[in-house]
Amino acid sequence: MTFFNHFWTRSTLTVALTVAIAACSSAPEKPQPAALPAVTGQLAVQKVWNHTVGAVTTPLLASVHGDQVAVASTLGQVVLINASTGQEVWRLKLDSLVQAGVGGDGQRFAVITQNNEVVAIEAGQVIWRHRLSAISHTPPLVAGGRVFVLTADRAVTALDGASGQKLWTQQRTGDPLVLQQAGLLIPFGDNLLAGWGGRLASLNPNTGAVRWETLVGSSRGTNEVERLVDLVAGVSRPGNTVCVRAFQSAVSCVDASRGNTLWTRPAQGHTGLDGDETLVFGAESDSKVVAWQRQSGQPAWTQEALRFRGLTAPLVLGRSVVLGDDKGSVHFLSRQDGQALQRLSTDGSAIVGKPVAAGQTLVVVTRTGGIFGFRPE
Template identity: 75%
Template sequence: MRWSLLAVVAVLAAACSSAPEKPKPAPLPTVTGQLTVQKLWETSIGSVTTPLIPSVKGTQVAVASTAGQVAVLDANTGKDIWRLNLNASIQAGVGGDGQRFAVITGNNEVVAMEAGKVLWRYALSALSYTPPVVAGQRVFVLTADRAVTALDGATGQKLWTQQRASDPLILKQAGLLMPFGDALLAGWGGRLASLNPTTGVVRWETLLGASRGTNEVERLVDMVAGVSRLGTTVCARAFQSSVACLDGNRGTNLWSRSAQGHQGVDGDDKLIYGAESDSKVVAWQRSGGQVAWTQEALRFRGVTAPVVLDRSVAFGDDNGWVHFLSKQDGQALQRLSTDGSAIMGRPVLAGQILVVVTRTGGVFGFRPE
């Protein structure tokens, strides 16, 4: 209950500190049409009132609804591989390795599934808004009290827990938790840590986002979901603080730049892409962090975290548009509509298919040519 109240306080305080009226969105930019994108299929999962991040493995994509539907789809066709109703609200998910999948319910239970059936349930002692990580025959969970817990993938038995001191307020959105070679990377406040996935022993911790401001809300800092990995380099965002890249093996900070966004990033071998909280899109040089270009044509449109494609970088927005910007200079190449409701979570790439999920539960598959 304490963590639930604190999470609500964080959200309400942030809302109260914002402008009384939402700024008017920028006019939709003219697209060049230099990119052809084909809509392949459309299906439904049910209403998604909070971002539930899909899980991708090869050409499979797992999606979930707030009311408790979980479906694993063939990204090429949009057809169900299997679908399951958990009869419980879902708070975070989906995590999966292609065989086993896991979500966290509104009752603070980790639910593991395989082939359309529930394998086990595990009750957490704290809230979690981060999708579980399913890897190496284990399920890893990051909770709001800065604890990482490892569960046996077959039985749900707890294997270990590692925790750091928590902050007075928590961020009510997905944090950073991901496998990295033979390690597990986890965000603890403004720090990124590398853990031994077998024992939970911390190998290193690096500060990426420093707390600042005059009150607890302004000082709130945490690592957010959505990173760019290339070789041993990991680039990530600290909430309303910075974007930074580091060596994922040693934890050495390569560069850090002040940034005011709250969504994750993505990147390629040259650039890191992300959006500021006003939806201004920024591209940073991967090698040194210098700003390569900015695009203000989507300001105040509530854009999502990006996903990098072959020729473009794609963002969803609050009105159900999917925007395709040039990776080279941010020019608007193409724009497609979905069902008019907000794109939830971030777009994901399954094979060659871009998959987006909307607030009303629409699931759409697009193929950029």
């Protein structure tokens, strides 16, 4: 997937206008991918269950809590699955299209509708709704008895988890365009980390007060589209180090305890990262997979055999780095050197969002709504 397959949003406090870049660009056709590399077969993986939830055409991500995983469809289906057994815990059909989600803490879950409403769910039932002033493409963060929301006008809002009452809002101005994909909103100790344009900010989750901000990606180019640098969902965060990606601009590691940038490297990707104590992994927009040294940011290895296959953000799982592609394949690469260990098929439609691990089960979701559980042996 290239830059021109993405959408951007022009956002104000009351209006969000979404336009496809492809409609106003003369982007070249996507290059044809090379033949898939042979796998070593060193890793055995078994499909253990599958479900359906309905088509996923908006920025929807799976939410994991222990052995349970929550998944939503754009048409409003929300399902909680026990990933160990494949059994549904509950399933709910909302009366609105879903724009962003799922966020959850294992008991309470939340999604955002295309009517700009936060919908909170417990035990398969809606417990409250809260209307936002702007659209959101980022899953709500449910933590500490609160629901936090990042909207396209670069506002972070905290809601009471039990009632939906607004507790505080903190906002930063920025470029008038934001990506129509999930942004960065995560907990870190007693901090709330949020992406504001190309900046990573730490907020007090109780008050919204800003503790620190650091620059990750700088605007560049001659027009609004080329200057997009929003931080994207998916980070690597062992210890006090948080490594993040600025859209089509940079990959950076930050000491989140102090807000100090440890290193920044130019990178042309649009999906998030994952990593371990020594390496950070990511896929560039041409589907080249790169591993960077966590301490220095120097490249450790590069895998080019999957180029132009529309890769998802990676998941570190055991000794593998797992990525989905736009044909429904799931690729397992060696964390050590990027060698192809295994490859699995789903339903032929694109893998959406990042593969996730729920307990011992790998879960992926497809564009047509297939939910697949795999278990490495």
